Amino acid sequence: xxxDLKTVKHISKLSRISLDEQKAKKxxxxxxxxxxxxxxxxxxxxxxxxxxxxxxxxxxxxxxxxIKSKNIREEILKNSPDENKDFFVVPKVVE
Amino acid sequence: xxxxxxxxxxxxxxNVKNKKLSSHDVTSEYVERSKKSKNLNTYIExxxxxxxxxxxxxxxxPDFNKKLPGIPIAIKDLFCTRNVKTTASSKILNNxxxxxxxxxxxxxxxxxxILLGKLNCDxxxxxxxxxxxxxxxxxxxxxxxxxxxxxxxxxASALAAKLTPATIGTDTGGSxxxxxxxxxxxxxxxxxxxxxxxxxxxxxxxxxxxxPMTRNVNDAALLLEVMSSFxxxxxxxxxxxxxxxxxxxxxxxxxxxxxxxxxxRVDGMSEEIEKLWEDGxxxxxxxxxxxxxxxxxxxxxxxxxxxxxxxAEASSNLARYDGVKYGFRTExxxxxxMYEKTRSAGFGDEVKRRIMIGTYVxxxxxxxxxxxxxxxxxxLIKNDFNNIFQKVDAILTPSTPSSAFKIGDKSNxxxxxxLNDIFTVPVNLAGLPGISIPAGLDKKGYPLGLQIIGKSFDxxxxxxxxxxxxxxxxFKFNLKEWWMND
Numbered sequence: 001x002x003x004d005l006k007t008v009k010h011i012s013k014l015s016r017i018s019l020d021e022q023k024a025k026k027x028x029x030x031x032x033x034x035x036x037x038x039x040x041x042x043x044x045x046x047x048x049x050x051x052x053x054x055x056x057x058x059x060x061x062x063x064x065x066x067i068k069s070k071n072i073r074e075e076i077l078k079n080s081p082d083e084n085k086d087f088f089v090v091p092k093v094v095e
Numbered sequence: 096x097x098x099x100x101x102x103x104x105x106x107x108x109x110n111v112k113n114k115k116l117s118s119h120d121v122t123s124e125y126v127e128r129s130k131k132s133k134n135l136n137t138y139i140e141x142x143x144x145x146x147x148x149x150x151x152x153x154x155x156x157p158d159f160n161k162k163l164p165g166i167p168i169a170i171k172d173l174f175c176t177r178n179v180k181t182t183a184s185s186k187i188l189n190n191x192x193x194x195x196x197x198x199x200x201x202x203x204x205x206x207x208x209i210l211l212g213k214l215n216c217d218x219x220x221x222x223x224x225x226x227x228x229x230x231x232x233x234x235x236x237x238x239x240x241x242x243x244x245x246x247x248x249x250x251a252s253a254l255a256a257k258l259t260p261a262t263i264g265t266d267t268g269g270s271x272x273x274x275x276x277x278x279x280x281x282x283x284x285x286x287x288x289x290x291x292x293x294x295x296x297x298x299x300x301x302x303x304x305x306x307p308m309t310r311n312v313n314d315a316a317l318l319l320e321v322m323s324s325f326x327x328x329x330x331x332x333x334x335x336x337x338x339x340x341x342x343x344x345x346x347x348x349x350x351x352x353x354x355x356x357x358x359x360r361v362d363g364m365s366e367e368i369e370k371l372w373e374d375g376x377x378x379x380x381x382x383x384x385x386x387x388x389x390x391x392x393x394x395x396x397x398x399x400x401x402x403x404x405x406x407a408e409a410s411s412n413l414a415r416y417d418g419v420k421y422g423f424r425t426e427x428x429x430x431x432x433m434y435e436k437t438r439s440a441g442f443g444d445e446v447k448r449r450i451m452i453g454t455y456v457x458x459x460x461x462x463x464x465x466x467x468x469x470x471x472x473x474x475l476i477k478n479d480f481n482n483i484f485q486k487v488d489a490i491l492t493p494s495t496p497s498s499a500f501k502i503g504d505k506s507n508x509x510x511x512x513x514l515n516d517i518f519t520v521p522v523n524l525a526g527l528p529g530i531s532i533p534a535g536l537d538k539k540g541y542p543l544g545l546q547i548i549g550k551s552f553d554x555x556x557x558x559x560x561x562x563x564x565x566x567x568x569x570f571k572f573n574l575k576e577w578w579m580n581d
Contacts, residue, residue, distance in 0.1 A: 017450065034509060052471070081419075
């Protein structure tokens with residue numbers, strides 16, 4: 001399966017990464033060579049194999065829902081991109 | 096006494112405990128040497144003044160029960176450090192100052208270690224040569240034209256150049272073991288679940304593990320002992336009784352069965368690597384171990400599987416860098432435009448490439464063909480290891496298919512760069528522990544490494560095997576200090 005320029009631009013949209021024409025063309029070449037190499041996985045029959053998503057394969061632990069870190073409001077606000085004493089100010093992301 | 100910076104971590108610890116050296120003696124030597132070694136471009140953030148102050152504090156109230164009493168350590172810039180800039184070598188985190196500490200680094204400080212600074216690495220740990228860093232490539236002390244390997248390249252270079260007595264890295268597909276192999280040092284990737292991932296900038300969450308990088312095996316055992324802990328803050332942390340790796344270190348490996356996987360004898364493997372591997376087998380036989388030929392039939396599928404799984408997880412993990420929550424932002428005409436411009440300007444080419452691969456394999460219509468397929472093959476690869484670990488106690492392989500390559504040699508060909516991790520990636524996919532130890536030099540005089548792979552949570556065993564081999568190998572590298580400024 002080859003990846004054309006239109007697909008590269010579609011993936012770039014999905015990835016939320018803007019690309020100029022030159023970069024898109026370079027990526028078209030790179031992605032094609034990478035996926036051509038990846039295709040060798042098709043040599044394997046895997047119909048009846050259980051997918052492995054995590055090595056741990058243990059049940060997630062349950063814990064009490066309780067506050068462990070107290071009075072960290074100021075600490076957290078230090079990473080607010082806009083300087084503001086009271087709120088974590090970000091651009092409007094919902095209409 | 097020889098130079099302080101020539102001493103191993105374990106030697107420093109005993110000298111401090113015996114009051115032959117103070118923390119300040121040690122710290123100031125490393126600070127001076129690091130200051131003269133800027134040509135290697137290993138440090139992203141230096142915390143020298145704070146380190147010297149902490150060393151004095153330690154000396155005024157020393158606690159010699161600590162395992163790393165007042166020992167200065169520089170670390171990979173992928174670990175979040177409270178109030179110290181943490182960039183993951185990316186422009187997009189260029190001004191990020193965490194207000195919390197990663198569990199692994201907290202474990203170091205709790206046991207007396209002192210932060211020397213944050214070390215350069217590939218951007219978001221994506222790379223095998225340290226050429227993808229926003230802060231420029233790291234130079235190897237082995238030779239000025241060589242890459243130190245990656246992604247923990249700054250760590251490997253700083254360690255080999257003796258700018259830190261030991262360091263810690265992270266390993267998603269070989270990022271500790273490959274640079275260790277390239278620089279003649281020891282690097283250990285622990286079993287998935289041994290070291291907490293809390294506070295480590297995430298790359299591929301089902302593969303990432305932190306581990307020690309040191310000058311010898313004893314030091315690796317000591318540092319792992321401090322790093323590894325059960326942590327409620329990491330849902331994949333495993334609660335098991337952690338051995339005292341350094342105390343229990345032993346050279347008795349008599350009767351151990353060591354597997355030699357035939358699939359690792361890859362096409363075009365150089366005679367030097369063949370010989371290195373052969374020598375490794377002989378050393379093991381000398382130690383009383385038994386060599387057994389084994390087969391890991393799905394080996395060749397490990398790398399393509401990795402290049403689906405790792406980018407898929409990365410594309411999801413890196414979605415958080417959107418210009419909204421972190422400092423770096425490029426304004427746009429609207430919200431989507433801002434996202435796209437921020438991410439385009441904030442990420443480097445390799446990171447963009449991997450996000451795109453990951454997005455593609457997870458996208459509608461391709462998920463089954465790529466991502467699900469890769470997860471199934473990952474199961475086959477893990478089963479291969481399960482099968483042969485019924486018959487053997489550990490596996491011996493080369494760490495890398497060649498010695499360190501030149502800067503720029505592979506940077507235009509992603510697949511040839513990816514092939515560098517051929518012997519290390521299967522270990523991450525199966526979640527197993529692996530250690531690389533320096534084992535010889537090639538014709539050019541560059542270091543080569545051997546890797547020992549163990550069963551899950553059997554770090555003690557691979558450390559013991561490495562410890563026995565280290566003795567027989569007696570690796571020496573004559574480091575010429577060509578990079579130093581007065």
